[in-house]
Amino acid sequence: QKDPDYLKLWLDSFVSSYEQFLDVDFEKLPTRVDDVPPGISLLPDNILQVVRLQLLQCVQKMSDGLEEQQQTLSLLLVKFFIILCRNLANVEEIGMCSYINHVITMTTLYIQQLKSKTKEKEVEDQTPIEEFVRHALAFCESLYDPYRNWRQRIAGRLISTVERSRQKYKPASLTVEFVPFFYQCFQESEHLKESLKCCLLHLFGAIVAGGQRNALQAVSPATMEVLMRVLADCDNWDDRNPEEVSRKAELTLKCLTEVVHILLTSSSDQRQVETSTILENYFKLLNSDHSALPNPRRCRQWESRFIALQIQMLNTITAMLDCTDRPVLQAIFLNSNCFEHLIRLLQNCKMFQGHLDSLAVSTIQALTAVMHKSPAAKEVFKERIGYAHIYEVLKSLGQPSRELLEELMNMAVEGDHMAVGILGISNVQPLLLLIQWLPELESHELQIFISNWLRRICCIDRQSRATCVNANMVIRIIETLNSHSALHCTCAENLIALLGSLGSQSMGSDGLLQPEDHGGPPPYAVPVMRALLAMARKQGMASALQYFNLHHSMAGIAVPAIHRWPGSAFSFNAWLCLDQDRVEPGTTGKSGKRKQLY
Numbered sequence: 001q002k003d004p005d006y007l008k009l010w011l012d013s014f015v016s017s018y019e020q021f022l023d024v025d026f027e028k029l030p031t032r033v034d035d036v037p038p039g040i041s042l043l044p045d046n047i048l049q050v051v052r053l054q055l056l057q058c059v060q061k062m063s064d065g066l067e068e069q070q071q072t073l074s075l076l077l078v079k080f081f082i083i084l085c086r087n088l089a090n091v092e093e094i095g096m097c098s099y100i101n102h103v104i105t106m107t108t109l110y111i112q113q114l115k116s117k118t119k120e121k122e123v124e125d126q127t128p129i130e131e132f133v134r135h136a137l138a139f140c141e142s143l144y145d146p147y148r149n150w151r152q153r154i155a156g157r158l159i160s161t162v163e164r165s166r167q168k169y170k171p172a173s174l175t176v177e178f179v180p181f182f183y184q185c186f187q188e189s190e191h192l193k194e195s196l197k198c199c200l201l202h203l204f205g206a207i208v209a210g211g212q213r214n215a216l217q218a219v220s221p222a223t224m225e226v227l228m229r230v231l232a233d234c235d236n237w238d239d240r241n242p243e244e245v246s247r248k249a250e251l252t253l254k255c256l257t258e259v260v261h262i263l264l265t266s267s268s269d270q271r272q273v274e275t276s277t278i279l280e281n282y283f284k285l286l287n288s289d290h291s292a293l294p295n296p297r298r299c300r301q302w303e304s305r306f307i308a309l310q311i312q313m314l315n316t317i318t319a320m321l322d323c324t325d326r327p328v329l330q331a332i333f334l335n336s337n338c339f340e341h342l343i344r345l346l347q348n349c350k351m352f353q354g355h356l357d358s359l360a361v362s363t364i365q366a367l368t369a370v371m372h373k374s375p376a377a378k379e380v381f382k383e384r385i386g387y388a389h390i391y392e393v394l395k396s397l398g399q400p401s402r403e404l405l406e407e408l409m410n411m412a413v414e415g416d417h418m419a420v421g422i423l424g425i426s427n428v429q430p431l432l433l434l435i436q437w438l439p440e441l442e443s444h445e446l447q448i449f450i451s452n453w454l455r456r457i458c459c460i461d462r463q464s465r466a467t468c469v470n471a472n473m474v475i476r477i478i479e480t481l482n483s484h485s486a487l488h489c490t491c492a493e494n495l496i497a498l499l500g501s502l503g504s505q506s507m508g509s510d511g512l513l514q515p516e517d518h519g520g521p522p523p524y525a526v527p528v529m530r531a532l533l534a535m536a537r538k539q540g541m542a543s544a545l546q547y548f549n550l551h552h553s554m555a556g557i558a559v560p561a562i563h564r565w566p567g568s569a570f571s572f573n574a575w576l577c578l579d580q581d582r583v584e585p586g587t588t589g590k591s592g593k594r595k596q597l598y
Contacts, residue, residue: 004073007050011076014083021086022079024138026202029155030148037087040094048097051077055102062109071128078103078135085142088169095143095172104177107136111185115192133196137203143172145210150202153209154254174207174214183222186230194244197230201251208258215262220272224259227252228281231313232288235306242305249309253316256282264325275332283341286313287348307355310345314362318369330377333370339385342367346393357401360394364407371427372414378427387429391436399442405450408434413457420456425464428471431457435476438491439483447487451494458498465505474502484523493527500531 015022018037023030040048058066058074066074081099084090094100110129141150147167149159185192185200204223208215234249256278263275317338321329342363349359371377394400409417412434414426425431434450441447458468468474477499484492550556 004054007054008073008076010044011073011080015076015079018083018086021083022135022138024082024134026138026141026151026199026206027154029151029157037083037090039087040084040090051080052097052099052102055099059102059105062106068128071132074106075128075132075135078132078139082135082139082142085139085146088146091143091146091169091172100140100143100172100175101177103136103139104175104181107133108181108184111192111196114196115189130193130196134199137199140178140203141206144174144214145206146171147210148206150206150209150258153258154202154205154251171210171214174217178207178218179220179222182218183226186226194241194248198244198248198251201230201248201255205251205255205258208255208262212262212265215259216266216270216272219259219262224273224278224281227256227259228285231256231309232285235302235309246308249312253312253319257316257319260320260329261323264323264329275329276336279332279336279338282313283336283338286310287341287345304355307349307359310349311355311358311362314342314345314359314366317366321369321372326372327374330370330372330374334377334380338370339367339381343385343390343393346390346397350396356397357404360397360400361403361407364404364411368407368411368414371411373426378429382429387433391433395437395440400437400446402446402449405434405437405446409450409453409457417453417457420453421460424460425457425467428467428473431468432471432473432476435473435480435495438480438495439486444488444491447491448494451491451498455494455498455501459501462505465502469502469505474499477502489524492524496524496527496531500534503531503535 408430412430413423415423
């Protein structure tokens with residue numbers, strides 16, 4: 001206490017001994033170390049009190065500027081706290097003391113210096129200040145995300161609920177200084193390094209991922225305003241490093257995803273911000289009116305960056321909806337008019353020169369995510385938007401790429417379109433759209449690819465055929481075949497074969513092929529005759545033309561009670577067909593449904 005030089009030597013020695021615990025790079029997973037730093041009870045007597053006084057002196061001298069020796073000491077003190085917090089048993093006690101508030105005060109002043117662009121700053125070496133700031137933010141992370149949940153999420157590692165429940169030590173209670181500090185850091189921050197902004201975003205994500213109590217305190221109108229402002233700024237790169245700006249956008253979107261997920265698990269009285277408010281601002285930014293920008297910013301390079309940001313935002317919608325409370329979040333998305341926003345985005349993007357297809361692919365992915373396994377969402381889309389409208393919008397963007405057509409196929413099966421036989425038809429409407437689009441496709445290769453896949457997916461089993469027939473696919477195929485001159489012969493033959501398969505299931509008078517007078521043999525006469533024969537041929541179970549489909553888990557037939565028997569007895573005969581249910585991906589090992597007969 002009386003000898004600062006000895007204290008510095010002791011701190012230096014302590015930090016050197018446990019240097020492997022100073023993993024201040026947020027981008028890296030924490031290093032696994034068998035040893036742990038000592039508990040507070042094993043430290044020299046009064047050491048924490050001495051350290052607190054030294055830290056307080058550094059804070060008091062900040063306004064006049066710290067000498068090099070004091071800068072070195074303040075950095076040593078922060079490193080000392082980081083190391084102590086890596087013994088998770090120490091986190092709660094250190095978090096309860098005033099160390100973190102002193103460190104935040106110093107960090108705020110340092111960031112103010114780093115934000116100001118002056119001639120003195122250009123000459124002066126800012127490295128010691130930046131190093132202190134990075135370590136200070138890592139100290140906050142050690143307190144509020146002791147198990148490094150955020151770093152693991154960023155690295156793509158999912159933490160299960162069971163694993164979370166085994167996390168013995170709780171994070172320290174979030175200081176009330178954090179939200180004002182975070183807000184202040186991003187005020188007039190155009191001269192602050194992008195890498196430091198990324199560190200601040202990492203810290204916010206760590207607090208939200210560290211524990212629900214702190215997360216709900218950190219997620220406030222002020223912090224949400226910051227995230228939206230940072231996101232809006234990501235299309236204006238100026239002379240900044242494009243990779244760092246792109247990373248900043250990615251981190252902001254990951255933070256927003258984490259925020260949405262944490263809000264879903266909370267009650268309304270716990271929340272400072274509603275998910276619907278976040279989505280409202282999100283879609284407003286996604287569809288922001290770029291025509292109002294001054295011409296110097298509306299260059300080709302800016303358009304490319306802006307579309308890249310929009311694609312990142314669309315992909316984040318899919319990530320947001322990948323959660324346990326998906327139906328609840330889907331309802332919030334529907335109430336936020338997400339379908340209208342996404343279609344408007346496609347309509348507005350025609351003003352841009354390039355990247356239209358990538359934007360369209362990401363938009364279809366987002367629409368699929370909102371409708372995934374939700375009959376209500378699909379119905380809302382049909383009523384509010386309609387597939388005829390989305391077809392016209394997509395067609396207006398020009399010839400589609402294979403990726404866009406494949407995304408519509410994915411929408412139909414709500415998964416990977418290549419998993420034919422594993423995934424069935426979940427949404428028949430995109431299939432009707434693809435059939436209608438076939439004559440418009442200039443690429444014969446794409447016509448053959450699409451028609452071949454349609455033939456396989458629609459005829460895979462009785463249920464798929466029934467779904468297609470009930471959606472009037474037969475009529476749509478015949479309408480498309482009327483434009484057979486624009487179809488490749490293989491594509492037309494695939495459609496005729498599909499027609500035969502669906503016709504064997506059910507065929508109305510309006511679906512019969514009408515002969516045309518060509519003054520010669522009709523086109524595709526042989527394939528059409530084969531299709532007609534397939535419709536007429538009935539063998540085995542397929543001969544049952546009228547049946548009840550009891551596929552749905554709640555489906556059944558209710559027969560009224562017999563009050564008076566007709567005669568002495570009666571009998572009822574019926575065939576029973578138990579088709580094999582398709583196995584959903586990811587449900588292996590789960591107990592399946594058992595049909596019961598009473």
